[in-house]
Amino acid sequence: xxxxxxxxxxxxxxxxxxxxxxxxxxxxxxxxxxxxxxxxxxxxxxxxxxxxxxxxxxxxxxxxxxxxxxxxxxxxxxxxxxxxxxxxxxxxxxxxxxxxxxxxxxxxxxxxxxxxx
Amino acid sequence: xxxxxxxxxxxxxxxxxxxxxxxxxxxxxxxxxxxxxxxxxxxxxxxxxxxxxxxxxxxxxxxxxxxxxxxxxxxxxxxxxxxxxxxxxxxxxxxxxxxxxxxxxxxxxxxxx
Numbered sequence: 001x002x003x004x005x006x007x008x009x010x011x012x013x014x015x016x017x018x019x020x021x022x023x024x025x026x027x028x029x030x031x032x033x034x035x036x037x038x039x040x041x042x043x044x045x046x047x048x049x050x051x052x053x054x055x056x057x058x059x060x061x062x063x064x065x066x067x068x069x070x071x072x073x074x075x076x077x078x079x080x081x082x083x084x085x086x087x088x089x090x091x092x093x094x095x096x097x098x099x100x101x102x103x104x105x106x107x108x109x110x111x112x113x114x115x116x117x
Numbered sequence: 118x119x120x121x122x123x124x125x126x127x128x129x130x131x132x133x134x135x136x137x138x139x140x141x142x143x144x145x146x147x148x149x150x151x152x153x154x155x156x157x158x159x160x161x162x163x164x165x166x167x168x169x170x171x172x173x174x175x176x177x178x179x180x181x182x183x184x185x186x187x188x189x190x191x192x193x194x195x196x197x198x199x200x201x202x203x204x205x206x207x208x209x210x211x212x213x214x215x216x217x218x219x220x221x222x223x224x225x226x227x228x229x230x
Contacts, residue, residue: 006160032216043207043220044161093160097216106218108153108160 002028004096006109013084014117021079021112023050023094029074030096034106035067038091050077050094084116119144121210123221130198130228138193138224140208149211150191151218152182154204161207167191178202198228 003026013019023033031052036044048058048069056069066088068080081088091113095106120143130136142148149168153161165176172184182193191208208221 004160034217041205041223041225043222044218046217046219049215049217091158095161095218105151105163105166106216107163110160111158113158 002026002096002098002107004094004107004109006092006094006112008112009110010113010115012115012117015085016083018080018082019084019114021081021092021094021114023077023079023096023109025075025096025107028096028098030077031074033071033077033094033096035069035077035079036093036095038093038111040091044093047079050079052077081114084114086116089114089116119210119212119219121208121219121221123206123208123224125224126222127225127227130226132200132228132230133197136195136198136202136226136228138206138208138226140191140193140221142189142191142208142210144210148191150182150184151209151211152176152180152191152193153207153209155207155223156204164193164206198226200228200230202226203228 005024007022033050035047038044047062048056050056050069050071052071058064071077093111095108097106122141151166152164155161164180165174167174167184175181180195206224209218
């Protein structure tokens with residue numbers, strides 16, 4: 001199946017700093033990618049849809065100025081957590097659907113564990 | 118609104134026994150349903166999907182799921198559980214014509230030797 005990578009796999013930062021997380025589709029092109037966050041032992045919450053060549057669309061309640069998304073190419077989307085605070089500590093996961101208008105299947109990255117001190 | 122429910126937080130089963138992880142859904146129109154598995158500190162791995170056709174869907178690692186329209190269910194099953202099947206399982210439904218997935222709460226499967 002298709003492979004999606006994320007970098008870094010984990011990061012620890014100080015409160016007030018910004019952190020960038022990369023999501024790459026390794027063997028396919030993805031005009032759309034999705035960003036999720038997951039709290040311990042909880043489900044995935046969709047944060048935003050990353051669109052190549054246009055602005056990301058954010059789910060209700062997600063601060064777009066805090067979680068900056070850039071879809072730089074057909075294989076790369078980045079999520080930047082700006083001015084991070086301890087409450088932003090979470091597991092961030094990206095996904096990319098395979099080609100096709102119906103997006104029948106998504107492939108997920110391995111996730112990035114963010115810890116804000 | 119579309120939603121997915123997994124009524125069990127945890128399922129415990131002995132190795133070699135059959136397992137079932139339950140999922141019910143609520144959608145308007147035809148449902149596109151998925152099962153994913155997550156191991157600790159890892160992303161999600163796709164197991165299987167139902168789009169249309171045969172109600173019994175076979176997937177990866179010996180898993181299968183049965184789509185039941187009248188009961189709006191999509192339960193995940195495996196005839197003989199392995200200890201290595203122990204993980205967190207998510208049922209999901211595709212939201213409308215977007216690629217967005219709505220996930221259930223997740224069910225932890227514990228297979229004991």
